[in-house]
Amino acid sequence: MLKMAENKSYTIVEYFGGDCGYRCGYCKNDEGNFSHGMWSHTMTVQDYQDLVDRGWRRSGKYVYKPKLDKTCCPQYTIRCHALKFQPSKSHKKVLKKISKFISKGELPKGQDDGEPMDSVCDEAGPREPSNVCHSEVKRAAIADIQKELPECLAITEVQKEVADGAPADSETSRKNPGSVVEERTTKAAAPKPGMGADPGRPPCRKAKDLRKERRLQKEQIRQHADGDSSTPPTAAQTKQPKPLEDFINESLPDNSSHCLEFRRFLCDSPLEAEHSPDGPEVGYGSFHQQYWLDGRIVAVGVIDILPTCVSSVYFYYHPDFASLSLGSYSALREIAFTRQLQKQSPKLSFYYLGFYIHSCPKMRYKGQYRPSDLLCPETYAWVQIEQCLPQLENSRYARFNQDADAGDPRVLKDVGRALVLYRRAVMPYAAYSRKRKGSSDETEVQQYADLVGQVCAERILLYRA
Structure with a gap:
């Protein structure tokens, strides 16, 4: 001993x-x-990394x-491949909403886009120890969290149960060069009576094809001006999607009505703060990511920086800003932060969103942050979520690993x-x-x-x- x-x-x-x-x-x-x-x-x-896995x-x-x-509602550990993540249409809608608020000062009317909320130590939270006084444990757990909170903030979640939730937008704004091409849905006007199409005129072309051609021409002109004699970009190259960081930066325009800032602090948790020569500059441990609007704190995310991932723990925000979908916005910011840390620590490349609960429809939103994997509850192997969903449609509990000998x-x-x-x-x-x-x-x-x-x-x- x-x-x-x-x-x-x-x-x-x-x-x-x-x-x-x-x-x-x-x-x-x-x-x-x-x-x-x-x-x-x-x-x-x-x-903790090994336990999470x-x-x-x-x-x-x-x-x-x-x-x-x-358990009645099985909760499967889910992780997102941060380096391969591309924002969906609804994610872009959240970023545009933030951009409009920052630039013009306009808060969206109504409530948020349906982000589900859980209380810290209430129904959706973890079970308390059976052989310890329940009220004593609950007070201790709440105290551990509440001492981290500014008085102006309301606790809304335990496991960052925030949904993307925004419905697909039927229309998209005008695209910048290099962005993903998306079609605008319009109603075709009824043709006027006449003799039909003029055979002497060139055939009509779709607006998106014309925009694509103009972008290609501009790129060729730019390369020629720069003295670049290489071959012009192919159509496949022009379709490369913009990275998440570009969308986030566009949501924080200069000369805007509001100033949104981010600050990071170590916070109290059972995790020991650690530094490693091959680790991220900020080190490992638990951190507050504070969202400041015009010098006023409006939201806080608590994350754990672990050897191979950033794990989302809690998120809470001022109720006055519920309509901004700050839960979804913070998830996108944390994915971008994971990508930043990976440049300093190559092994740190995943973003853990907590638990995926397929049996609860409102909690399926985490599956929209793709590519992502679910953890097999029997072999602890990671399996692509696309392979898991058909099994979960048939049974609440499923072994995802298809290797019977594993x-x-x-x-x-x-x-x-x-x-x-x-x-x-x-x-x-x-x-x-x-x-x-x-x-x-x-x-x-x-x-x-x-x-x-x-x-x-x-x-x-x-x-x-």
């Missing part, structure tokens, strides 16, 4: 099981939601894993090697069992170690009273 080193970071957790059901915030089933839970006193970013997620210092084969690569093989923390000493569970003859917690420790896997079980310290 080893004494705890003062200069070494450990993950220390207390496990609370998960046998009892509680109220579901999605389908309102009184006892249909089941999850396993742990209280995290401290946690390294690598341990096994279906765990944190809410404050409470870390929980839904029991997907038992299994959990980190399956528990020896619970005796799981580490425990007992009286400030670190020891394998086998040594603890010998020391504590007659201990009756083997079933609980076995369940915990199965859920975190062999690798994490040998690295995370399970607190024993």
Whole structure:
């Protein structure tokens, strides 16, 4: 056994099981939601990354894993390939809405575009530990979050349950060169009576073809002026979509009515702040991303920067700006931020949106941030969402990995090697069992170690009273 080193970071957790059901915030089933839970006193970013990749997620210092084969509304971990992401039509609509507000000062009328909201520790949140006073845990969890909040902000979500939600726009604004070509839907005017088309006139051409040709001509003229003798761009090259960053920059015009700024701060969480030579400049850990409008804070996003991803945790905003779809806007900003960090740390290339809940229609919006994958609940392999959706249409619970021989690569093989923390000493569970003859917690420790896997079980310290 080893004494705890003062200069070494450990993950220390207390496990609370998960046998009892509680109220579901999605389908309102009184006892249909089941999850396993742990209280995290401290946690390294690598341990949390490994846990997230096994279906765990944190809410404050409470870390929980839904029991997907038992719970009424299965919650599947979803990640977006940030480097390959292209904004959809509805995403562009959100950015245009922000741009119009910033440039002209006009707030959209009515409410937001249908972004679903969850309260922090209410129905849709994680299950609380069964062997701890519920009210005490709830107060602690709320206090952990509320001490981070400016007084002017209202908490609206736990797991960034914000939807894109905007209906497809029937019309698009005039496109800039290099943008994705989109058709405008119009009604054709009835032809006037006459002798038919004049055979001496050239045939009519679609407006979008004319615009494409003019762009190509301008590009050829520009290259000629620059002395570029290379071949003119092909049609395929002219169709390259604009990157997300260009759309975001266009939504923040110069000389506008309002000034929207962003600031980033470390925030309190169980994750230990860490720096690595090959990591991002800001380091790893939990951060506030604050949205300031004309010197006034209007929204805050909490994110975890982990070794291979940016994980969205919470998002809350001032209710006066609900019509701006700030939830969707913040997701786009966080994807762009992930792309920025990847330039500093090549392994960091994913954006985790929390859980995808196919059985709840209003929570399917996360599947619109593509390309994306869902985590197989049995093998913990990532599978493209397009392959998963047909299975989820047939069954709420599904094994996504189609390889029948595939299994959990980190399956528990020896619970005796799981580490425990007992009286400030670190020891394998086998040594603890010998020391504590007659201990009756083997079933609980076995369940915990199965859920975190062999690798994490040998690295995370399970607190024993």
